[in-house]
Amino acid sequence: MIRVIWQCLFIMLAATVQADTLRMAVTTSFENSGLSDVLLPEIEKDTGHQIQLIVVGTGQALKLGQAGDVDAVLVHSKAAEIAFVEAGYGPYRREIMYNDFVIVGPVSDPAGLGKITTAVDALHAIAAGGHLFASRGDDSGTHKAELALWEKTKMGHGGRWYRETGSGMGTTLNVAVAIGAYVLTDRASWINFGNTGDFQILFEGDPMLFNQYAFLPVSDRRHPHVNARAVQEVETWLVSAKGQALIGQYQLDGQNLFFPNAEPRP
Amino acid sequence: MVTAQAIQVRRKGRTLIGHFDLAFDTAGITAIVGRNGSGKSTFLRTLHGLEKLQSGSIAFENEALADGQAFVFQTPAFLRRSVRQNLDLPFQVKGQTPQYDQIADDMQITPFLDMPAHQLSMGEQQRVSLTRALMMNPKLLLLDEPTASLDGTSTHLIETAIQDAVEHGVAVILASHSMGQVRRLSDRVIYFEHGVAHGPFDTSAFFAQTPQVAKDWMEEGR
Amino acid sequence: MLWPDLLEITLRSLLISLGATVIASAIAMPFGAWLALSRFRNRRWVIAILNALMGIPPVAVGLIVYLSLSRSGPFGVLGLLFTPTAMVIAQVIIITPLIASLTHQICRELWFEYHDLLISLKTGKWHRARILLRDARRGLITAALAGFGRAIGEVGAVMIVGGNIDHATRVLTTAISLETSKGNLWFAVSLGGILIVLSVIVSLTVHGLGKTERGGRW
Numbered sequence: 001m002i003r004v005i006w007q008c009l010f011i012m013l014a015a016t017v018q019a020d021t022l023r024m025a026v027t028t029s030f031e032n033s034g035l036s037d038v039l040l041p042e043i044e045k046d047t048g049h050q051i052q053l054i055v056v057g058t059g060q061a062l063k064l065g066q067a068g069d070v071d072a073v074l075v076h077s078k079a080a081e082i083a084f085v086e087a088g089y090g091p092y093r094r095e096i097m098y099n100d101f102v103i104v105g106p107v108s109d110p111a112g113l114g115k116i117t118t119a120v121d122a123l124h125a126i127a128a129g130g131h132l133f134a135s136r137g138d139d140s141g142t143h144k145a146e147l148a149l150w151e152k153t154k155m156g157h158g159g160r161w162y163r164e165t166g167s168g169m170g171t172t173l174n175v176a177v178a179i180g181a182y183v184l185t186d187r188a189s190w191i192n193f194g195n196t197g198d199f200q201i202l203f204e205g206d207p208m209l210f211n212q213y214a215f216l217p218v219s220d221r222r223h224p225h226v227n228a229r230a231v232q233e234v235e236t237w238l239v240s241a242k243g244q245a246l247i248g249q250y251q252l253d254g255q256n257l258f259f260p261n262a263e264p265r266p
Numbered sequence: 267m268v269t270a271q272a273i274q275v276r277r278k279g280r281t282l283i284g285h286f287d288l289a290f291d292t293a294g295i296t297a298i299v300g301r302n303g304s305g306k307s308t309f310l311r312t313l314h315g316l317e318k319l320q321s322g323s324i325a326f327e328n329e330a331l332a333d334g335q336a337f338v339f340q341t342p343a344f345l346r347r348s349v350r351q352n353l354d355l356p357f358q359v360k361g362q363t364p365q366y367d368q369i370a371d372d373m374q375i376t377p378f379l380d381m382p383a384h385q386l387s388m389g390e391q392q393r394v395s396l397t398r399a400l401m402m403n404p405k406l407l408l409l410d411e412p413t414a415s416l417d418g419t420s421t422h423l424i425e426t427a428i429q430d431a432v433e434h435g436v437a438v439i440l441a442s443h444s445m446g447q448v449r450r451l452s453d454r455v456i457y458f459e460h461g462v463a464h465g466p467f468d469t470s471a472f473f474a475q476t477p478q479v480a481k482d483w484m485e486e487g488r
Numbered sequence: 489m490l491w492p493d494l495l496e497i498t499l500r501s502l503l504i505s506l507g508a509t510v511i512a513s514a515i516a517m518p519f520g521a522w523l524a525l526s527r528f529r530n531r532r533w534v535i536a537i538l539n540a541l542m543g544i545p546p547v548a549v550g551l552i553v554y555l556s557l558s559r560s561g562p563f564g565v566l567g568l569l570f571t572p573t574a575m576v577i578a579q580v581i582i583i584t585p586l587i588a589s590l591t592h593q594i595c596r597e598l599w600f601e602y603h604d605l606l607i608s609l610k611t612g613k614w615h616r617a618r619i620l621l622r623d624a625r626r627g628l629i630t631a632a633l634a635g636f637g638r639a640i641g642e643v644g645a646v647m648i649v650g651g652n653i654d655h656a657t658r659v660l661t662t663a664i665s666l667e668t669s670k671g672n673l674w675f676a677v678s679l680g681g682i683l684i685v686l687s688v689i690v691s692l693t694v695h696g697l698g699k700t701e702r703g704g705r706w
Contacts, residue, residue, distance in 0.1 A: 023570060023651075023653075028669070032669070032670055052570065052651075052653040052654075052655075052656050053653060053654065054570060054651040054652075054653060055652065055666075066560075067558045067559055067560040067561075068558075068559035068560060068564070069558050069559050069560075069569050069570070167669075168669050169669070170666075170668065170669025170670050170671060171668070171669050173671060174668065174669075174671060174673075177671075192670060193670060193671040194670060194671035194672040194673070194675075195671030195672070195673050196671065223559055225559065225567065311604075314608060315607070316604055316607055316608065336608075337604075337608045339604060339605070339608075343601075343602075343604055343605035343608075344605070345602065345605070345619065345623055346598075346623045347623065355609060356609050358615075359609050359610060359611050359615065
């Protein structure tokens with residue numbers, strides 16, 4: 001009995017330390033949207049590299065890269081990414097695609113977001129009316145984007161109406177639906193979210209809600225064990241015509257979720 | 267010969283036995299008598315090394331008496347296993363092959379060798395206990411009220427086995443409440459009161475002319 | 489999630505937690521028996537610390553294991569972070585105090601019963617421990633199952649050290665967490681149901697095997 005268990009464990013362990021496996025820390029939206037299910041098998045087919053995803057917020061993803069626990073990160077928070085590169089944790093950042101943030105909330109829309117045209121005004125209306133707002137509060141890309149917007153409203157956001165979940169997008173959405181709070185989310189996570197209750201998108205389309213994803217290799221000078229060659233090949237695949245086309249074609253509920261915008265290597 | 271000098275055994279601040287010297291010959295059967303709580307059991311357990319001496323010393327005439335001991339507890343002590351496995355245990359400790367067919371037959375326990383020891387009757391359990399003690403070929407056999415609350419058959423089997431052992435040169439120390447048993451079996455008597463040993467007294471003398479110290483106790487028994 | 493995926497995740501949960509339980513038992517049971525048999529000066533402290541360790545939050549264990557196994561940590565060169573091995577290590581640390589404490593408790597009661605007999609028979613310490621562990625096996629099976637239950641139901645630590653990687657380190661609990669975050673609450677609950685069924689099956693199997701051993705019931 002014990003021997004059988006050991007054999008099984010051994011096989012499992014052996015399977016996870018294959019040479020051509022590479023670990024990538026990605027933000028929740030990349031996996032929750034279902035895009036990874038489309039891209040990863042194609043990447044494995046074309047490059048032979050099996051990618052293991054560690055799904056976390058942008059802040060933690062960059063920390064995993066900093067510690068050398070992953071080979072690459074795919075995140076969406078430009079300022080943090082630039083700081084990451086400048087600190088020498090990664091050689092550069094490569095923009096791959098973007099999607100957008102939306103504000104969802106109860107159909108009744110007590111803050112009247114439907115009649116508002118800018119994201120800043122929308123948040124302003126929520127804060128001014130003291131309507132419940134759920135925030136990730138987890139140092140993720142979405143959280144950083146939200147904080148940047150609050151900055152522009154020039155209003156405080158510390159009242160009883162402002163609820164920080166300290167959790168991922170999904171958990172925050174669950175909380176928001178449960179308490180009837182407005183919440184800023186990336187579109188992909190929202191469309192792929194199952195427990196929507198009477199919530200719907202109440203605000204969208206402001207260019208300020210543009211959400212850029214970038215691919216950052218982890219420095220192989222700092223962490224020699226990083227599989228730099230494989231990372232390079234995966235990056236090349238992501239910005240290739242095929243990769244970009246697959247990203248652009250991906251739809252959920254008839255909607256495009258991601259828009260490829262990779263540019264030639266800097 | 268066993269010599270105890272100024273021994274004392276304490277537990278939780280209470281002296282169980284102590285403040286006496288005692289020397290007695292071990293040949294044959296030595297009976298230990300006295301009221302409940304007078305220190306009989308503690309003395310037996312101390313001889314066997316189950317209780318620690320706070321002070322004083324116990325000396326055995328030779329090493330065989332010290333090392334070749336077997337103990338039969340008042341409440342039979344068994345592993346939660348079958349009778350057979352319980353009998354095998356002492357041999358396993360010494361790394362020997364178990365051999366107890368003859369003794370088991372004599373003690374009439376062969377039919378329940380494969381039963382869980384705890385499921386036997388008290389009499390059967392005590393017979394198994396004595397079997398285990400005897401098959402270890404002890405030089406000194408310590409018995410703590412082995413026949414207390416047993417029926418006649420078991421008591422008879424056990425007494426016979428004890429006498430057989432004595433004939434084979436085993437020294438026996440027997441704590442007992444049964445005056446009949448003490449009178450039938452023992453060669454000398456040690457009387458305990460309040461943790462102090464008195465004696466040894468020759469058995470026939472003890473019953474013919476009870477020493478002053480044990481007189482009250484003998485009166486109670488009648 | 490597809491059926492093969494579900495089977496894979498269930499099997500992985502089972503193997504990782506069984507592995508952790510076997511390793512933890514191998515450490516905890518001899519230690520618990522030793523603790524029951526030994527009398528030394530700081531024994532009370534050891535027992536108090538053991539009982540305190542039972543209450544250590546799994547997430548804290550996860551973090552400590554994470555920091556140790558991270559490439560930037562002391563054992564980073566082993567490359568164990570985000571592997572099933574890391575999950576087994578975390579679970580072993582979480583359940584060893586539990587199993588050791590239960591073993592100590594069970595063996596202490598049995599030692600109380602066996603004390604006179606085993607000393608009378610001049611058994612060595614090693615032999616005593618073996619006898620205790622053997623005769624307490626029914627209680628010890630329950631202790632091991634308690635450890636297994638805690639291991640397989642644990643989510644915080646294995647999420648941190650395993651990373652919830654699909655086809656590599658995703659187990660039932662982290663899958664439940666993931667599906668909950670996707671808002672697939674009913675699916676998450678169903679996975680919880682599988683977890684319970686799995687625990688029941690393991691418990692019945694282990695007890696079934698135990699009953700067939702020689703020695704009967706006590």
